[in-house]
Amino acid sequence: ESLPTKVMAAAAQGAVSNKGVRVEYDADGYAYHHYHVDANGDDLFRCYAVKGCKGKAKFMHGRFVNYQDHFPFHFPKDHDKTLRLMKQKAIEERHAGASTERVVDDAMQNVHPNVLPY
Numbered sequence: 001e002s003l004p005t006k007v008m009a010a011a012a013q014g015a016v017s018n019k020g021v022r023v024e025y026d027a028d029g030y031a032y033h034h035y036h037v038d039a040n041g042d043d044l045f046r047c048y049a050v051k052g053c054k055g056k057a058k059f060m061h062g063r064f065v066n067y068q069d070h071f072p073f074h075f076p077k078d079h080d081k082t083l084r085l086m087k088q089k090a091i092e093e094r095h096a097g098a099s100t101e102r103v104v105d106d107a108m109q110n111v112h113p114n115v116l117p118y
Contacts (some may be wrong), residue, residue: 024057026064029076032057050074 015023022034024045032045038058047055047070055070086107093103 024059024064026057026066030055030070031077049077 015025017023017033022043024032024034026032030047031049032055033048034043035046036044038044043059045057045059047053047057050070050072053070053072053074054068055066056068057064057066059065090103090107093106094100
């Protein structure tokens, strides 16, 4: 199952962690734990992928908004796994006789934005 599929499925289900804490995912695949409700009634979330990450986001007017960058910088949790699976699929397609151009085109059409280098 691909990262975007997992992220969308978790977001649709209103995912809850093993500790019973609400978990939300942003468009880039970063996962956030709910930790507070501010005075305006907005839900506040913290990134939990890396210990000590300063990444924060909140729900404002029904939208998930990042308001503090991830520091120290890190990729989303499944980034390395996603790249590894893409590389393995490309190798298998090349061994099956697909052209390099086709393999690259297929990979770039199906890639999630958080995997791209910039």
